Amino acid sequence: MSKDLTIKLSKEMEAYLKKKEIETSCSMEKIVEDLINEQVNNKIIFEEGFYYDKQKNALFDKDNKVVEFTKLQNGLFHLLLQKKGEIVDFDTIHKEVWKNKGMSIFTMRNIVKRIRDLTYYGLIINHSNKGYTLGETF
Template sequence: MSNCENILKNLSILYAEDEDSIREMLKDVLKNDFKKFITAKDGVEALSKFKESKFDIVITDIEMPKMDGLALASEIKKISKNTPVILLTAYSEKERLFKAIDVGITKYLVKPFAPDKLIDIICEIAKKELELDKKLKLNENLYYDKIKKDVFTNDGKRVHLTKKELQFLELLIKNRNRVVTLEEIENIIWSDEAFSEAALRALVKRVRQKTSKELIKNFPGVGYRLEIKK
């Protein structure tokens, strides 16, 4: 776990579990290992918190009232396709696990489990899927620091992006192998306010001015994609 400590300290975790004793126990054990460890007592509360704030990884029990773990994972994937979801289950039935694969669960863990086992899985996901131990080169002059979660020039100067500009760029970075659709951008970046394509175009223009004109490619009527120059 020691090589992973710095990575964990930069992670925001959302943990959904309806059993109070298990939820509070795991929170007490793990809360100091992460930047943020937020809990929810059911799927509805978890989905609400996910929409309100940014989380790197979601951990959810499969059996919960109001909205179960599979339904929660499905809703989260509609909002943020690449957010890893760890499913906690006491079940081993093939049908449930097949459904979890269809939903896009990153990993499942059978209960009961030791907290260290969960830490190992989170660390593995962070290194493999989130690449939090790397700096991403955007072009010959700029890079994105996944630890500091900010954009810098090669000589270490921070590029001053607003919260929304950085959020938009991070969305493209996380989905850099594909076009991020207008619907996804609206759901994630404009989740709490009215969306318009004019406002999005203005946002893209500002990000290009502060970074590079070639960094973001427009696919008219579809969305945007990050164009990383190797």
Template sequence: MEDLTILLKHYTHAEFKNLSDYELAYIIEKNIPFKVTDIFNLNNGYYYCLATAKLYKNDNEILLTKLENKLLYFLIHNSTKIVSKEELENNVWRNRNKSIYAMRNLIKKIRDKTYYGIIKNISGVGYKIGTKNTEYGFYQ
């Protein structure tokens, strides 16, 4: 992001206004390593870049362990549904039996690094990534 800011600073306001849409698109494409569609908004200033598999808060990377990242990535890729504990175990731990306490502990660590509502517990069913549905104005 800083490179784009530096690149754009080379233009005066008048020059910037005179750039064609094609030129602007080219500058942005060459200087941003991912597309807007690769960004998953997690609210409260947090977002996850699917292209780089990294979590950010207000443009600052939040460091995650390999397992934390796998769990968050899996929940985001399944954001339209509730993910069962078995699905998490099969996909995050690759069928290595882990106790429910290990899963809860991993979720707690992610919440500690972000905020509590980032992962919703659906009692007796599983987990869901906590995203705000702006169309209806509530959290799913």
């Protein structure tokens, strides 16, 4: 389904788009469409205003601030993101995030809790005795 949209441009935006139009030999509409598609396709939207920017390789909060993870938190988040829609079992987490080094179930639970504290509870879903998944994305 296609929908027409009218956008009021500032002089700076209009000048930018005209310059791009000349550089690329594309219509202004095509350039705007490509810019919007680039923005939409480069983000994974989570609940509570959180989103992951694929280009910046970072998770942002509702205030557009980067969520600062530790190395282990970052490793777990990215593993779950990579396996989106799959339950990631404890052995896989141990192998991929901890690189088979010492890890207890309590340490892993603590990392999950700290990620939830920095974001929101539903970002990581626990599947009892199976593993974890990322919460809903849009």
